[in-house]
Amino acid sequence: EGKYYEATVEAKDGGGLSAHAKVHIDILDANDNAPTLSLLPILNPIPEDSIPSTVVAVINVRDRDSGHNGEVNCNIDGDLPFRLEPSSENTYKLITASALDRETVSAYNITITARDRG
Numbered sequence: 001e002g003k004y005y006e007a008t009v010e011a012k013d014g015g016g017l018s019a020h021a022k023v024h025i026d027i028l029d030a031n032d033n034a035p036t037l038s039l040l041p042i043l044n045p046i047p048e049d050s051i052p053s054t055v056v057a058v059i060n061v062r063d064r065d066s067g068h069n070g071e072v073n074c075n076i077d078g079d080l081p082f083r084l085e086p087s088s089e090n091t092y093k094l095i096t097a098s099a100l101d102r103e104t105v106s107a108y109n110i111t112i113t114a115r116d117r118g
Contacts (some may be wrong), residue, residue, distance in 0.1 A: 029070075050100075
């Protein structure tokens with residue numbers, strides 16, 4: 001929540017003299033937050049005649065950590081006819097990677113894994 005703290009310190013001696021100093025304390029981020037995903041479905045259900053590269057959903061990923069601890073990469077587990085494509089910072093598009101055939105597979109379970117660099 002805070003990158004640093006500042007405090008003013010005062011020292012006094014017995015004779016009434018004093019001095020002031022400002023103390024600056026930098027806080028290092030610990031990797032204590034897991035990435036979170038939010039999904040915005042674009043097509044559900046998906047027509048089987050959809051061409052490859054059809055956008056199925058938009059995924060937004062966030063990590064409250066900073067630096068490397070907050071940099072997140074996403075991937076899809078398994079051999080599926082879908083792929084993730086980076087769209088903008090912290091955003092991915094889930095798109096069809098190949099043709100779909102409803103008679104062969106009528107539904108897919110897609111697991112998206114988000115990992116931070118921490």
